[in-house]
Amino acid sequence: MGGRARCLALLAMALGLLSSGAAPAKDREPLRLAPSSKWHLDYAKDSCRIGRSFGEGDQKVTILIDRYEPGDPFRLQLIGKPVRTRRSDGIAELRFGPVGPMQERSYYSANASDKTPAIVLRGAMRIIPQPDEPEFEDAADPDAGDDAAAEKAARIAIAKAKRITPAEEAAATFLEVRKPAHQPLLLETGPLDKALAAMRQCTDELLDHWGIDVAKHATLSRPVIPKGNPGRWVLPGDYPPGKAWMGQRAIVMFRLNVDENGSVSACHIQNSIGDKAFDEAVCDALKRRARFEPALDSDGRPIPSYWLNAVNFHV
Incomplete structure (x- = not known):
């Protein structure tokens, strides 16, 4: 496998951000949302996406999962009024349960084309993180040295990392979002093996389109x-x-x-x-x-x- 997506941090400016006086999200009961659509697969020229909506009306939340090459890592977006946040960026806490642990990933807030609130994870994640997996989204430091030994070792380790099995994908049946949602969310995805199997077929075909052996x-x-x-x-x-x-x-x-x-x-x-x-x-x-x-x-x-x-x- 080639490279693994990693974000290169470019420019940081301190901003005064508003904070909510409400009770911490972790202390509130999660809002459970059942599926309101089927999984949809989008074959693009350079990427593969699956998406599904949960809940109705003002409680509707849509998951978008993107992959850009074969492998387990993916990018995640959540769209819907329940994920509205006053912060322009921060740390999201989410997991694919019950098999996966809570993961922390940096995000920024955005709006979909219809102005619906959204949060976009800035780095890649997996259903089950690899033990001691390097956090690529924060690894690129313009002030770091030029020695690429650590970079080389990390990428070789990822290329040889244990793949998530279809059985583990089937055991993941919900997405829990603790932060930054005002109220914790539990999106009842059901077993993810079939949706991710369709995405694997799509990503394998990407390499062929690119002329890769x-x-x-x-x-x-x-x-x-x-x-x-x-x-x-x-x-x-x-x-x-x-x-x-x-x-x-x-x-x-x-x-x-x-x-x-x-x-x-x-x-x-x-x-x-x-x-x-x-x-x-x-x-x-x-x-x-x-x-x-x-x-x-x-x-x-x-x-x-x-x-x-x-x-x-x-x-």
Whole structure:
């Protein structure tokens, strides 16, 4: 498997945020919501998405789960009035129960196209976290050293990580959200194995569309490894002109084609939450600065591959 999505933090500005005087969400009984739609699968050119709605009217909440390559990690969005929050960003607490533990993931608040409140997780998650799994969403530090040894070890470990089994997916029957929802939520998803199996078929087909050898990638001895610190590939100065002062934010998911020499041959935007100017800024910066060690097949020979990541433009 190639790269694993990891967010590169770009710009942090201190903001005075309002806090609610209500009782902590963890002390309140969860709002249980039954499904109000079937799972819907969306096959896109560079991504796969499943979505489902729960509850009705003002209590309706929609889950969107996105994957951009084969594997267990995914991106999550929650849309609906029950997830409205006064904070512009923070830490979400959620789990796929009863098999998974509570996980903390950073998020930012947004609005869907119809102005419905939403929260968008800034990093990837899994139904069951890998023990000692690196927290990639906060790992990219522009002030860190250029030694890529830790990055290399982490990515190889993830490539060889224990996969979540269909039985474990079937055992996950609800999504519990403790924060930042004003009232805790329990979305009764039912067993997730069939929905995630359909998504796996979709992500396997992605590689074929990209011209990637699926069989060789199933037995890589080494995935694509960045040279140096990826946190210095997209910098605060790459923020599109005027967007920072206007407070505009974005998450840009991208894919770089990496040839057998470790050179970037193409940049593709897989999904983007924000103005298209951010997409251009990301690819322009990466084509100038990104450098890699190529992926190696099972015999240790370099082969063409790819690297996925996400950039958070965050004011």
